[in-house]
Amino acid sequence: MTPGVAGIFARRWLRWETMLAAVLVAEFVLFASISPYFLDVYTLSDATFNFTERAIVALPLAMLIIAGEIDISVAAIIALSSVSMGLTASTGAGTGTVVCVGLGTGLAAGMINGALVTIGRVPSIVATIGTMTLFRGAAYAVLGDRVLKDYPPGFAEFGQGYLVGPVSNELALFVSFALLFGVFLHYTRWGQAIFAVGANPVASRFAGLAVNRYRFALFAATGLFSGLAAVLLTSRLGSTRPSIAQGWELEIISMVILGGVSVWGGKGSILGVVLAALVFGLITFGLGLMNVPGIVMSIFTGSLLILVVAVPALLGRLRLSREANS
Amino acid sequence: MRQLFIAVVALSVAIFAGCGKKESVGDGKPGHIRVGVVAKSLGNGFFDAVNRGAQEAAKELDAEVIFVGPTTPSAEGQIETLNSLIAQRVDAIAVSANDPDALVPTLKKAMDRGIKVISYDSGVAAPGRNAHLAPSSDPLIGETVVALAAELAPQVDGAAKGKIAVVSATPTSTNQNSWLAEMRRVLPRYPGLEMVAVAYGDDVSDKSYREAVALLKQHPDLAVLVSISSVGIVASAKAVEDERLTGKVKVTGLGLPSELAGYVQKGVVPKFAIWNPIDLGYSSLQVAAHLARGGDLVKPVPAGRMGRISFTADGVGAMSKPFIYDAGNVAEFAKIF
Amino acid sequence: MNWLARLSDASRRDFAFGALTLALPGGGVVPVLLISLLAGGFLGAFNGLLVWKLRLPPIVVTLGTMSIYRGVIYLLSRGAWVNENEMSPAFTAFPRLELLGLSLLAWLSILLVAAFIFALRRTRLARDLYAAGGNPHAAEYSGIDAGRAQFIAYTICGAIAGLCGYLWVARFAVAYTDIALGFELSVIAACLIGGVSIAGGTGSAVGVLLGCLFIGIIRSALPLVGISAFWQMFINGAVILVAVLLSARQRDRQGQTLEARA
Numbered sequence: 001m002t003p004g005v006a007g008i009f010a011r012r013w014l015r016w017e018t019m020l021a022a023v024l025v026a027e028f029v030l031f032a033s034i035s036p037y038f039l040d041v042y043t044l045s046d047a048t049f050n051f052t053e054r055a056i057v058a059l060p061l062a063m064l065i066i067a068g069e070i071d072i073s074v075a076a077i078i079a080l081s082s083v084s085m086g087l088t089a090s091t092g093a094g095t096g097t098v099v100c101v102g103l104g105t106g107l108a109a110g111m112i113n114g115a116l117v118t119i120g121r122v123p124s125i126v127a128t129i130g131t132m133t134l135f136r137g138a139a140y141a142v143l144g145d146r147v148l149k150d151y152p153p154g155f156a157e158f159g160q161g162y163l164v165g166p167v168s169n170e171l172a173l174f175v176s177f178a179l180l181f182g183v184f185l186h187y188t189r190w191g192q193a194i195f196a197v198g199a200n201p202v203a204s205r206f207a208g209l210a211v212n213r214y215r216f217a218l219f220a221a222t223g224l225f226s227g228l229a230a231v232l233l234t235s236r237l238g239s240t241r242p243s244i245a246q247g248w249e250l251e252i253i254s255m256v257i258l259g260g261v262s263v264w265g266g267k268g269s270i271l272g273v274v275l276a277a278l279v280f281g282l283i284t285f286g287l288g289l290m291n292v293p294g295i296v297m298s299i300f301t302g303s304l305l306i307l308v309v310a311v312p313a314l315l316g317r318l319r320l321s322r323e324a325n326s
Numbered sequence: 327m328r329q330l331f332i333a334v335v336a337l338s339v340a341i342f343a344g345c346g347k348k349e350s351v352g353d354g355k356p357g358h359i360r361v362g363v364v365a366k367s368l369g370n371g372f373f374d375a376v377n378r379g380a381q382e383a384a385k386e387l388d389a390e391v392i393f394v395g396p397t398t399p400s401a402e403g404q405i406e407t408l409n410s411l412i413a414q415r416v417d418a419i420a421v422s423a424n425d426p427d428a429l430v431p432t433l434k435k436a437m438d439r440g441i442k443v444i445s446y447d448s449g450v451a452a453p454g455r456n457a458h459l460a461p462s463s464d465p466l467i468g469e470t471v472v473a474l475a476a477e478l479a480p481q482v483d484g485a486a487k488g489k490i491a492v493v494s495a496t497p498t499s500t501n502q503n504s505w506l507a508e509m510r511r512v513l514p515r516y517p518g519l520e521m522v523a524v525a526y527g528d529d530v531s532d533k534s535y536r537e538a539v540a541l542l543k544q545h546p547d548l549a550v551l552v553s554i555s556s557v558g559i560v561a562s563a564k565a566v567e568d569e570r571l572t573g574k575v576k577v578t579g580l581g582l583p584s585e586l587a588g589y590v591q592k593g594v595v596p597k598f599a600i601w602n603p604i605d606l607g608y609s610s611l612q613v614a615a616h617l618a619r620g621g622d623l624v625k626p627v628p629a630g631r632m633g634r635i636s637f638t639a640d641g642v643g644a645m646s647k648p649f650i651y652d653a654g655n656v657a658e659f660a661k662i663f
Numbered sequence: 664m665n666w667l668a669r670l671s672d673a674s675r676r677d678f679a680f681g682a683l684t685l686a687l688p689g690g691g692v693v694p695v696l697l698i699s700l701l702a703g704g705f706l707g708a709f710n711g712l713l714v715w716k717l718r719l720p721p722i723v724v725t726l727g728t729m730s731i732y733r734g735v736i737y738l739l740s741r742g743a744w745v746n747e748n749e750m751s752p753a754f755t756a757f758p759r760l761e762l763l764g765l766s767l768l769a770w771l772s773i774l775l776v777a778a779f780i781f782a783l784r785r786t787r788l789a790r791d792l793y794a795a796g797g798n799p800h801a802a803e804y805s806g807i808d809a810g811r812a813q814f815i816a817y818t819i820c821g822a823i824a825g826l827c828g829y830l831w832v833a834r835f836a837v838a839y840t841d842i843a844l845g846f847e848l849s850v851i852a853a854c855l856i857g858g859v860s861i862a863g864g865t866g867s868a869v870g871v872l873l874g875c876l877f878i879g880i881i882r883s884a885l886p887l888v889g890i891s892a893f894w895q896m897f898i899n900g901a902v903i904l905v906a907v908l909l910s911a912r913q914r915d916r917q918g919q920t921l922e923a924r925a
Binding site: 126131264301304 | 851894897907912
């Protein structure tokens with residue numbers, strides 16, 4: 001047992017994912033035995049809508065946090081994208097145009113964040129707290145007390161349609177992007193560079209990595225995927241109000257952290273984030289089936305967040321003290 | 327990757343183990359129905375009272391009430407709540423919508439699966455429901471609120487005269503916006519009254535308070551502060567009291583007796599109006615049960631102690647006129663809701 | 664490092680009060696103040712213990728307890744509202760009592776700011792915190808128990824959040840589960856605008872005071888000037904961004920480090 005640095009990391013993060021997998025199985029068995037309605041293909045299919053949009057944003061955000069930055073403005077970007085799509089649709093544009101405008105708005109907003117951090121040299125948490133207010137404020141300023149709901153007929157397909165059987169378009173999109181991001185982050189040179197930038201930005205710069213270019217691209221990607229989440233959410237709701245996706249930023253960040261991504265950067269995995277998304281989605285849906293009020297659910301999700309981090313830490317301390325005694 | 331593999335195996339085992347006993351899902355004894363009553367958010371006195379009324383009707387009707395709602399008043403949260411009710415295959419759903427349009431796709435799915443859907447209090451757009459039960463009609467509410475303001479404004483030559491300002495909820499609230507529209511329509515009947523501003527307190531105490539204080543500072547000659555949100559009226563009353571304007575600026579509007587009893591006694595809020603949420607919950611359950619048992623809306627729907635409620639061709643029915651509360655009766659109702 | 668300790672302020676603040684006002688509707692002001700400080704301090708200490716003894720990342724701990732505390736308020740209060748007529752007049756009047764032309768609320772903040780200016784410059788605890796935030800490894804080698812210092816910081820933060828809970832409830836005369844929802848981000852924004860470094864190690868009480876004044880003034884001024892409700896948030900965001908951009912440029916000019924008062 002003489003693991004190298006990489007080996008220690010691998011052990012540490014596998015343990016985290018093991019924890020999540022165990023929690024997931026426990027949830028599944030628990031809810032299946034308590035609620036007679038839980039194990040139904042359509043019930044489970046409905047359950048995926050509880051997390052897919054948030055999980056899609058969590059994927060690029062996980063990479064951003066691994067690179068040592070953070071974006072608090074994701075929910076506000078969703079709102080702004082949704083408003084711009086609504087305005088485009090109200091001029092009678094087709095589905096394709098509306099979707100492009102949504103994605104484009106997200107991308108542009110992400111690039112603003114990226115520019116503030118790389119060119120403006122503002123710490124990312126400060127910059128995105130500011131843009132969070134700015135983007136959400138812009139949504140309110142443009143829309144006021146109006147509702148936008150004149151979406152083209154085909155638009156509802158994104159958030160309400162199904163690919164095959166009970167597999168919704170949203171779920172299919174999430175799974176394919178999760179695979180794509182997993183391969184990108186863990187098996188490509190660019191993915192390795194993202195870990196390096198997060199672990200030690202100064203050393204990475206000396207090693208010849210264009211650190212700021214990586215940061216900028218990751219902010220832009222996070223914006224783009226927030227735009228995608230906006231397309232799905234707007235399509236599912238069929239309407240836009242400026243208060244859409246209120247409070248999602250903390251839920252998405254919690255998802256990423258529960259997935260084992262280190263808030264100090266440099267560590268994390270896409271598998272963990274995917275498992276965390278499933279754990280979150282199942283727990284809220286399962287407790288909902290038992291008619292537990294949402295605010296009481298927050299006790300469960302909060303405890304889960306702490307437990308998943310605390311249990312490995314506790315076990316590690318126990319082992320240390322046993323080794324010291326023997 | 328081993329962990330992932332174990333997880334997948336365990337999940338599949340759980341699914342197979344569970345599927346065997348799926349047949350046992352039943353609806354209990356025949357005739358017994360379950361109705362999901364969905365609040366805008368939990369922890370709100372108004373909806374707790376709705377629940378009381380619904381429970382009362384449930385006893386008479388051999389029904390079971392599942393009272394649920396999201397933590398914060400958001401459409402996304404309500405959709406999650408509705409999905410869990412649909413999964414439980416309730417017989418009917420009665421919902422007060424945070425967003426009239428966003429709930430439509432989910433509620434359509436519910437109706438496709440044989441669940442009867444009505445909205446109460448805050449309505450859902452017509453394609454997403456079988457019926458809507460309004461606590462009162464928007465014109466009646468608008469008229470009542472403006473009449474209250476006129477009564478409390480200074481009387482010059484037998485007619486009300488003065489400036490009024492409105493504290494509303496969020497700029498996107500369906501209810502508040504249609505009441506505002508009705509208020510503007512009724513206002514010309516009182517030529518002495520002038521509506522000088524509308525502020526939005528977002529149904530949040532501190533924002534409503536700041537907006538109310540700002541209104542009082544901007545318009546030193548304000549006569550009546552009207553709030554059409556139950557959070558806003560409490561904050562407005564507190565603002566008037568703190569600014570030492572009690573008696574000079576009167577506060578009125580829509581609020582809950584338990585929250586306003588203190589201010590009524592101090593004279594900050596001499597009178598206010600609200601429909602009775604217990605009656606609303608009671609009637610909603612009556613209508614939902616009627617539909618779930620195969621009834622229709624062609625003839626007026628029998629609603630127990632509330633008499634009969636008639637619905638228009640597009641499925642909208644109104645319960646009754648808002649009730650006026652003042653120093654004489656507020657203490658008695660404050661104990662209830 | 665002290666910014667981290669403030670994360671779950673808002674959540675703790677109302678917890679102290681949802682529970683408290685129910686328990687003590689007729690109590691005097693002094694016991695209420697003590698209990699609010701203790702309840703907040705206790706919850707802060709719990710966060711601090713997790714960070715100190717288990718070495719959990721603070722942001723994970725406080726995000727988690729933020730949800731937990733709010734859920735517990737709901738369970739304890741059963742979602743009920745505590746209204747003005749259920750509070751004693753002394754309870755609600757206390758923060759508005761006037762002393763030499765200023766309300767007690769104002770005096771309290773002046774007192775606290777003064778205490779923090781002094782504490783951050785002169786006490787051992789503050790030096791430890793600056794050192795632990797600026798360079799954790801160096802701090803450890805020089806014998807500073809960073810975890811213990813952070814634990815104390817969390818406890819103090821919790822106690823003050825508890826106090827704010829009382830002041831909030833007394834001022835608006837209503838208490839319910841969702842009180843001060845979203846305050847955490849405003850509080851953090853105020854600290855950051857006031858020059859507290861997100862990476863730890865720098866920041867001053869005067870800076871934070873200026874940050875708070877900045878945000879507070881914008882918030883109350885916009886409705887007063889009669890700006891449309893729909894534009895207020897946008898202007899808020901724009902002003903915050905301009906402020907942080909300017910301060911980032913200034914920091915660049917001064918070199919990367921501000922004064923570290925360790």
